[in-house]
Amino acid sequence: xxxxxxLRDATPADVPTVTRLVRALAEYEKLAHEAKGxxxxxxxxxxxxxxxxxxxxxxxxxxxxxxxxxxxxFSTFTARxxxxxxxxxxxxxxxxxxxARAMFRxxxxxxxxxxxxxxxxxxxDWNAPAIAAYRAMGARSMDxxxxxxxxxxxxxxxxxx
Amino acid sequence: xxxVLRDAVPADVPVLLGFARGLAAHEGRPEAVxAxxxxxxxxxxxxxxxxxALVAERDGAAVGFAAWSYRYVMxxxxxxxxxxxVFVDEAARGGGTGRAIFGELAxxxxxxxxxxxDWGVREDNATALAFYASIGAERRTGSASMTLRGEAxxxxxxxxxxxxxxxx
Numbered sequence: 204x205x206x207x208x209x210l211r212d213a214t215p216a217d218v219p220t221v222t223r224l225v226r227a228l229a230e231y232e233k234l235a236h237e238a239k240g241x242x243x244x245x246x247x248x249x250x251x252x253x254x255x256x257x258x259x260x261x262x263x264x265x266x267x268x269x270x271x272x273x274x275x276x277f278s279t280f281t282a283r284x285x286x287x288x289x290x291x292x293x294x295x296x297x298x299x300x301x302x303a304r305a306m307f308r309x310x311x312x313x314x315x316x317x318x319x320x321x322x323x324x325x326x327x328d329w330n331a332p333a334i335a336a337y338r339a340m341g342a343r344s345m346d347x348x349x350x351x352x353x354x355x356x357x358x359x360x361x362x363x364x
Numbered sequence: 365x366x367x368v369l370r371d372a373v374p375a376d377v378p379v380l381l382g383f384a385r386g387l388a389a390h391e392g393r394p395e396a397v398x399a400x401x402x403x404x405x406x407x408x409x410x411x412x413x414x415x416x417a418l419v420a421e422r423d424g425a426a427v428g429f430a431a432w433s434y435r436y437v438m439x440x441x442x443x444x445x446x447x448x449x450v451f452v453d454e455a456a457r458g459g460g461t462g463r464a465i466f467g468e469l470a471x472x473x474x475x476x477x478x479x480x481x482d483w484g485v486r487e488d489n490a491t492a493l494a495f496y497a498s499i500g501a502e503r504r505t506g507s508a509s510m511t512l513r514g515e516a517x518x519x520x521x522x523x524x525x526x527x528x529x530x531x532x
Binding site (some may be wrong): 238239245277280283 | 380384387388396397398399400401403404406407408414415417431432434435436437438439440448451468476
């Protein structure tokens with residue numbers, strides 16, 4: 204049986220963990236060359252005078268194994284805010300036991316408690332396991348905001364053969 | 365003729381909401397504006413604020429506004445000023461007000477240490493796409509989001525709205 208995990212808000216002492224897990228996620232997403240954040244950057248963003256984001260840390264046996272970074276968004280038309288889930292990462296040996304789902308649930312509860320209206324995030328389109336998990340969670344894709352393309356054979360078909 | 369860009373104040377809320385309704389109607393979705401004056405007041409002037417806004421005025425009358433919040437791009441450790449809404453009243457369009465608003469947003473982004481200014485645009489809004497291209501915005505691949513960064517951000521920040529508008 205899997206050891207239970209806990210979720211908590213990050214504290215300044217977690218900053219090196221945040222940096223480590225952000226880099227691990229960047230490797231997984233094939234964006235390692237863009238992962239330039241340092242401990243000082245993340246300390247300022249999470250705990251500086253104007254915090255730009257919040258972070259949840261997942262722990263198993265007191266060891267950090269997962270990270271979720273989030274911030275608040277705004278809609279002029281509804282005048283209600285949302286929470287944008289910027290990053291979710293769980294170390295490979297700890298996947299499949301519901302840690303990411305618990306992170307989304309925690310943030311969903313938080314945005315509702317705050318009077319907000321939405322939980323939103325991006326997913327890389329090749330990440331089929333993640334997309335399937337998000338569908339199971341009740342998320343819908345904002346397809347209206349994706350680029351559409353018709354080319355090759357489909358273009359000829361569309362043009363009437 | 366005077367032209368001023370200033371931070372929104374609580375007394376602007378009814379005008380901002382009217383502009384938001386005008387924009388939603390222009391986009392063919394008037395039902396999208398569900399906010400009340402109380403909601404908008406709480407969002408912009410509550411503790412903590414959830415959004416920020418500036419107002420463009422010509423001769424003392426509001427002719428447009430922009431609202432924004434901030435996004436944090438974790439893997440780049442960068443804050444982006446994210447523009448949620450820009451609106452210029454129809455009678456005031458074509459006079460450089462939109463450009464002046466983006467110039468002010470660019471200056472604000474630089475002052476606050478943001479990497480850039482981002483916003484979304486509807487794919488079918490050709491007029492807006494042409495305008496955004498003219499101010500140096502790039503379309504980010506694979507999405508309908510626009511971003512102003514680096515030199516384009518600096519150029520926009522250097523836009524001296526009053527001087528330009530005096531010639532408009």
